Structures are given as structure tokens and as C-alpha cells.
Amino acid sequence: MDSARSxxxxxxxxxxxxxxxxxxxxxxxxxxxDRSKVVIDGQFKxxxxxxxxxxxxxxxxLTVRNHLANGLLFTGVTDKALQGAGAGGGANYNPLDTAKxxxxxxxxxxxxxxxxxxxxxxxxxxxxxxxxENSYGSGQADSGIxxxxxxxxxxxxxxxxxxxxxxxxxxxxxxxxxxxxGNTVRRNRVGLTVLSNDLEALGPQHDAAFVGNxxxxxxxxxxxxxxxxxxxxxxxxxxxxxNRFERNRVEGNSASGFVLQDVQGYPAxxxxxxxxxxDNGGLGLVVLADRTEGNCYSGNGHAPTSPRPLxxxxxxxxxxxxxxxxxxRLPAVGTIPPGMSFRDIPPPPAQPGMSDAARAPARPALxxxxxxxxxxxxxxxxxx
Numbered sequence: 001m002d003s004a005r006s007x008x009x010x011x012x013x014x015x016x017x018x019x020x021x022x023x024x025x026x027x028x029x030x031x032x033x034d035r036s037k038v039v040i041d042g043q044f045k046x047x048x049x050x051x052x053x054x055x056x057x058x059x060x061x062l063t064v065r066n067h068l069a070n071g072l073l074f075t076g077v078t079d080k081a082l083q084g085a086g087a088g089g090g091a092n093y094n095p096l097d098t099a100k101x102x103x104x105x106x107x108x109x110x111x112x113x114x115x116x117x118x119x120x121x122x123x124x125x126x127x128x129x130x131x132x133e134n135s136y137g138s139g140q141a142d143s144g145i146x147x148x149x150x151x152x153x154x155x156x157x158x159x160x161x162x163x164x165x166x167x168x169x170x171x172x173x174x175x176x177x178x179x180x181x182g183n184t185v186r187r188n189r190v191g192l193t194v195l196s197n198d199l200e201a202l203g204p205q206h207d208a209a210f211v212g213n214x215x216x217x218x219x220x221x222x223x224x225x226x227x228x229x230x231x232x233x234x235x236x237x238x239x240x241x242x243n244r245f246e247r248n249r250v251e252g253n254s255a256s257g258f259v260l261q262d263v264q265g266y267p268a269x270x271x272x273x274x275x276x277x278x279d280n281g282g283l284g285l286v287v288l289a290d291r292t293e294g295n296c297y298s299g300n301g302h303a304p305t306s307p308r309p310l311x312x313x314x315x316x317x318x319x320x321x322x323x324x325x326x327x328x329r330l331p332a333v334g335t336i337p338p339g340m341s342f343r344d345i346p347p348p349p350a351q352p353g354m355s356d357a358a359r360a361p362a363r364p365a366l367x368x369x370x371x372x373x374x375x376x377x378x379x380x381x382x383x384x
Contacts, residue, residue, distance in 0.1 A: 013033055064121075224341065234253035
């Protein structure tokens, strides 16, 4: 990597590489020849597995595991001291100076397996114009995939699988042209969170689309504990604004399919939850607020809500402002099982790799994500 010039492909043979990798050159393609057998191993003593600050660069067809912060990080933050556990969502993090560190332009992660990392598996922070696709995350103590602090983001997260994480996919202060499409988010503590947060710049979060995802059985007792104690929630919207949730299958989440609430002074405003299949055997929606600020929940099946009934202003899209009859309540889901250490989550099975990895032409991350066709993402089929 130290010798690579812009436009080069670095092809990596099978092996366990006990090192951290930094890609600071533009338009590099880092590719493993075998997704499961090319492994960047942090040995639970290195911070990040792969850190990408070179615009237009790509990481594909390999595994990152056992790091004290992130498996794969795409970022415009070039200060190495800020790329560790305190950067972007960590407990010691302060909002980033976005003028000093402008967003990374152009990135892609394809066919990446990330597991047993202390914060995030695949982490796009202060980065835009990118794609995270066909990848897998398990055993992260925070989230399997995270998109944070970008506006506009112009980023697509598609056709990934996340399981056995504290949170499957997290979108925080990530706004405009964010598309989370066709993912399988299952068996985490919480499936998907959409948040506004004062720990990052560029709040509030707004204008993202979540279409065609399967968000199921997020009641996993073989996962790290979620920071706020969340468990059994399919989708948590905390202070997110003007987001669209459509044609998602949300099932088997023991507390609620959707939770809508205000956080840190950010009201949840104008979120449209329409045309999903919410089948929990329990609550479909919990509204933890005294008012609904233009949110709506319509055509999502017959699962009960809290409060029940919902005010009519909330049941027709687009929604209207209205006082809630009472704030909703999350149901008790029994004894929440203790979390496991991220170090102890079993390795995942081998995941499908890219075809002909040794000879396939390189595709730097230029002019991404391209045209996004939401209509192509149908409501997923029920579980069999």
C-alpha cells in the first residue's frame, strides 16, 4: 500500500494479516482474492483494521476482525488521533470541525465481512458519494454498519446482512440522498436506528429513505449490549426528520416494530412510515412523545400501537401536527438477557465472495452511487 499510486489495484492473497492498513492515495482498489481467507486481524490490540482517506478508493472481498474500534473506516478525518475509538460516536467524542476535515468524496465497500470489532464493522463517517454493498457485519459492540455526519451524503447501503450486533445498521446525522435498500437486518438487539445526535456535527438527521429491507427478530441474546439498553426494537427513530420508510418487512421484534421519539432537543418531524408489513405479534409502533409533528403511520398491517388509538393526524400520510392523547409506552419484554462481549461472538460462516476476484477489472469509487431506483426494491417475502 505504501508503494501504490493513484489508480492501482492491490490484490491480496489468502492469509491472516496482523496489521492495520491505511489508504491515503486516491482511487486505490484493495481487493482480497478470497473473501473469507484474506483476513485483517486486529488481535484485540489495534484500533482500526482498514482506514480509507483517499478519495475514490475501494475495499472489497476480504474480512476485518478483532479491532478495538472499527473494522473498516471511510473518513475525511486525516488526523490519526481522531480516527480511533473517540472519533464519531465514541463516549469521548466532540463534534468534528467539518471545515478542517471536509468529507471524503467517493468510497465503496463490497463483499466485506466485518466481525467482532469494538465499535463499528463498516463505518462511513465524514464521507459522501459512496456505496456499502453485499457485505456482512456481526458481533460489533455498537453497529454492524454505520453512516454518520454527512450532508449531503449521497450514499447507498444495499443488499447487506447484519446480525448479532448491538445495532444492525445505524444512521446518525446523515442527511440527504441516504438510501438503505434491500438489506437483511436480523437477530441484533436493535435492528435499525435513525438518530439526531449532539455528539456529532450536522444535526439534525433528515431526508433518508429506507426501502425493501427485512428487519426481523431483533431480540438477540448472543450479542453485545446496546448502549441505551435497547432490546427487541426493529426500527428506532430518535429525532430523525422527514425520513421515508416504505415496503420494509418488520417482524418478530418483541418490543415494537417502530419506535418514534424526540431526543436531545431534536423532535422527530415529518417521518413517513407507510406501506410496510409490520407483523410482530405485539406492537407495531410506539410513539414516545406528547405531540406528533407531521409524522404518519399508514398501511402497515394491523399490529396494535401505543398509544391506541393513534390520533387521525398520524394515520394518514402526509401527517399533520397534533397533540397525542397520551405518550406511548414500550412494553416489558421480560428479563433482558445480559450482553456478551464482542470478543466472544462466534465467527460467522463463510460469506459469498465476488466472482473471479483475481482477474475482474478494477472499479474505483467514481460517480457513485449512480441512479437510485426505489421502485426496484419490493416488499420482501415472508419468512418460511
